[in-house]
Amino acid sequence: MFAPVTDAWNSLPATAQDVLWFVILLLPPLIIGLIVTRGYRPFGLVRAMMWRYHWTNALFVTLIAISVGIGVGLIAQERGLRKGTARAAEKFDLIVAAPGSEVQMLMAAVYLQPVDVPLIDGQTYDRIATHENVSLAAPIAYGDSYLASPVIGTTPQFVTHLAGDLVEGRMFASMGEAVAGARVPLKVGDRFVPAHGVGDAAEHDAHEGHDIVVVGKMRLTGSPWDKAILVPVEGVWAVHGLASGHAPDDAGRIGPPFDPEYFPGTPAVLVRADQLWANYALRSEFTTDKTMAFFPGAVLAGLHSMLGDVRQVMSVMAVLTQVLVTAGVLAGLVVLTRLYARRLALLRALGAPDRFVFSVVWSYAAVLIGAGAILGVAVGFAAVGAISRVVTARTDILVTATLGWPEFHLVAGFVSLTVILALTPAFMALSRNIVTDLRA
Amino acid sequence: MGLALSVRELVVEGDRGRRLLRIGALDIPAGGRVGVRGPSGAGKSTFLYAIAGLVAMKAGTVTWDDETISAMNASQRARFRRERVGMIFQDFLLFEELPALGNAALAAGYAGRAERGRIADGAAAMLAHLGLGDHADRAVDTFSGGERQRVAVARALAADPPIILADEPTASLDRAAADRLIGDLADLAETRGKTLIAVSHDATLHERMDRVIDIVDGCWTGEG
Numbered sequence: 001m002f003a004p005v006t007d008a009w010n011s012l013p014a015t016a017q018d019v020l021w022f023v024i025l026l027l028p029p030l031i032i033g034l035i036v037t038r039g040y041r042p043f044g045l046v047r048a049m050m051w052r053y054h055w056t057n058a059l060f061v062t063l064i065a066i067s068v069g070i071g072v073g074l075i076a077q078e079r080g081l082r083k084g085t086a087r088a089a090e091k092f093d094l095i096v097a098a099p100g101s102e103v104q105m106l107m108a109a110v111y112l113q114p115v116d117v118p119l120i121d122g123q124t125y126d127r128i129a130t131h132e133n134v135s136l137a138a139p140i141a142y143g144d145s146y147l148a149s150p151v152i153g154t155t156p157q158f159v160t161h162l163a164g165d166l167v168e169g170r171m172f173a174s175m176g177e178a179v180a181g182a183r184v185p186l187k188v189g190d191r192f193v194p195a196h197g198v199g200d201a202a203e204h205d206a207h208e209g210h211d212i213v214v215v216g217k218m219r220l221t222g223s224p225w226d227k228a229i230l231v232p233v234e235g236v237w238a239v240h241g242l243a244s245g246h247a248p249d250d251a252g253r254i255g256p257p258f259d260p261e262y263f264p265g266t267p268a269v270l271v272r273a274d275q276l277w278a279n280y281a282l283r284s285e286f287t288t289d290k291t292m293a294f295f296p297g298a299v300l301a302g303l304h305s306m307l308g309d310v311r312q313v314m315s316v317m318a319v320l321t322q323v324l325v326t327a328g329v330l331a332g333l334v335v336l337t338r339l340y341a342r343r344l345a346l347l348r349a350l351g352a353p354d355r356f357v358f359s360v361v362w363s364y365a366a367v368l369i370g371a372g373a374i375l376g377v378a379v380g381f382a383a384v385g386a387i388s389r390v391v392t393a394r395t396d397i398l399v400t401a402t403l404g405w406p407e408f409h410l411v412a413g414f415v416s417l418t419v420i421l422a423l424t425p426a427f428m429a430l431s432r433n434i435v436t437d438l439r440a
Numbered sequence: 441m442g443l444a445l446s447v448r449e450l451v452v453e454g455d456r457g458r459r460l461l462r463i464g465a466l467d468i469p470a471g472g473r474v475g476v477r478g479p480s481g482a483g484k485s486t487f488l489y490a491i492a493g494l495v496a497m498k499a500g501t502v503t504w505d506d507e508t509i510s511a512m513n514a515s516q517r518a519r520f521r522r523e524r525v526g527m528i529f530q531d532f533l534l535f536e537e538l539p540a541l542g543n544a545a546l547a548a549g550y551a552g553r554a555e556r557g558r559i560a561d562g563a564a565a566m567l568a569h570l571g572l573g574d575h576a577d578r579a580v581d582t583f584s585g586g587e588r589q590r591v592a593v594a595r596a597l598a599a600d601p602p603i604i605l606a607d608e609p610t611a612s613l614d615r616a617a618a619d620r621l622i623g624d625l626a627d628l629a630e631t632r633g634k635t636l637i638a639v640s641h642d643a644t645l646h647e648r649m650d651r652v653i654d655i656v657d658g659c660w661t662g663e664g
């Protein structure tokens with residue numbers, strides 16, 4: 001019986017569904033409003049009531065606005081964070097590393113939170129790099145740092161894959177050169193000496209004499225790589241006193257092909273297949289007792305769905321807060337309505353129909369709630385912007401959260417529910433004794 | 441044309457069964473003008489509320505022409521007041537934030553479409569007649585006591601009701617303004633045949649009435 005409706009609904013574009021849903025959520029208060037005020041003109045009195053206790057009313061609207069704003073802000077923020085972390089992982093199709101924790105390797109290779117892991121050796125790397133379906137295989141050799149920036153050894157091909165053409169300067173072409181991420185506080189031409197290790201444990205004089213010059217800058221990617229300094233992997237090996245990755249007669253080469261005999265190892269390899277389907281074949285092929293292969297996007301999705309519970313708790317909390325606010329709003333409305341008891345009694349004494357008095361009280365409540373909700377959306381936009389900036393600064397993951405349909409639906413639902421519940425204070429206003437209130 | 445009032449064995453009780461008012465039999469003809477006086481707390485306001493159908497009656501009947509309001513439910517009584525009664529309250533009871541005209545034409549907010557214009561015109565005319573024509577758009581919270589009283593009078597008369605119930609309508613007016621208002625109310629009742637019942641201590645008002653009744657201790661016992 002509902003099948004045609006369901007079909008029609010499903011055939012609508014997503015935006016149309018969202019808009020419709022929003023309208024449907026707002027229909028009850030609109031219909032109630034039309035019924036309650038039909039044939040009457042209560043708005044002059046509502047305006048008078050607003051003005052009468054305008055500070056109280058303003059406070060009331062502000063409280064609703066803040067709670068609505070925080071509620072929608074939190075939900076939007078959570079979504080923004082999910083999108084931001086996914087975007088930061090976008091360029092990492094397949095990672096091959098020594099067997100271990102996928103999540104740890106994800107954190108290390110994609111989000112640059114280094115962990116100690118065994119290295120992949122030259123033969124294994126060679127098998128990956130020379131595989132017929134692999135279009136790009138790049139070592140990601142982390143472990144060094146300069147101030148707050150990780151120094152990553154890799155290939156020119158990876159730099160181009162990650163950030164496209166450089167916005168400034170040129171690609172590194174020898175061991176003493178580097179390309180800096182957009183948010184690294186180094187300019188083209190600046191020199192630095194990398195420290196061994198990262199953070200507090202870094203040994204600052206371990207790489208004495210290996211100073212590096214910045215020759216290029218990458219464009220902004222919105223990922224932790226914006227804080228990274230990329231150098232030829234050969235350079236990383238060299239400062240650690242390891243082989244150069246190339247045979248002696250090929251010394252000085254930067255980038256592939258590497259000679260397996262002279263390949264010191266890398267903690268991780270980024271792999272890109274020439275075809276989408278080939279990724280799956282590559283993953284199973286490199287899932288061996290010596291290597292693990294995983295899709296960072298899939299691991300991230302797994303993490304997100306694990307965090308889905310947290311998300312649900314957050315949504316429930318957001319809704320719960322709204323319900324508490326609603327209860328507070330209603331209690332407040334009952335009190336506010338009592339402030340107006342004498343005026344309402346006057347209306348009734350003059351012979352105003354109950355529905356008119358009802359419409360005055362209800363419209364007053366609806367205006368407060370509606371104004372609070374609209375203002376709340378504005379507060380939400382501001383809150384989301386502010387929180388995003390903080391999160392982006394703290395994690396280097398660009399979070400561009402903004403309010404979307406789920407938030408608008410939440411607000412519409414809140415308005416709908418509260419405005420329906422506001423019928424209660426309106427009824428209560430009618431049950432009062434006219435003469436008692438007149439004498440008050 | 442005014443309506444005739446007939447009250448029989450009316451009893452009004454307050455909280456905890458305290459008797460506030462008892463009227464044995466009272467008849468006021470259509471177009472009659474009656475002053476009501478009595479000491480403070482005697483039950484004069486209660487009497488006006490009772491014949492306007494605003495208080496629950498313990499016993500007895502209140503009939504205006506052929507409409508027995510003591511037998512009506514709340515919404516019927518509201519309709520009766522809306523259509524028949526112009527009430528002037530002891531302490532004005534205005535919407536302070538609304539302009540004088542907004543207060544005087546309050547009933548236009550809930551009147552039928554056809555009535556709205558008539559009420560608004562009546563309110564404006566009444567304000568002008570009472571000397572507030574130039575102040576119709578000013579919010580009444582800037583008005584003096586006497587001006588407020590006149591806005592309350594204009595509100596009561598805006599819809600041209602056949603019954604006028606006034607509770608101390610001249611209390612906040614100076615002698616001259618009081619005399620003018622008394623003249624207006626009495627003239628209106630006289631020329632348009634409205635039934636006017638006015639609670640007042642003002643002897644000038646009593647002079648313009650057909651009759652004055654005394655309520656003492658909640659009782660008015662028999663025709664005087």
Ligand SMILES: Nc1ncnc2c1ncn2[C@@H]1O[C@H](COP(=O)(O)OP(=O)(O)OP(=O)(O)O)[C@@H](O)[C@H]1O
Nearest residue numbers: 454455458460479480481482483484485486487530
């Ligand atoms: N709900 C009630 N319960 C008990 N007593 C009440 C109630 N309402 C009013 N009263 C009392 O009834 C008496 C009559 O009140 P009413 O207002 O009718 O007096 P009044 O004659 O208009 O006095 P005034 O001249 O001061 O306006 C007063 O003593 C008042 O306190």
Ligand SMILES: [Mg+2]
Nearest residue numbers: 484485530607
């Ligand atoms: Mg009184």
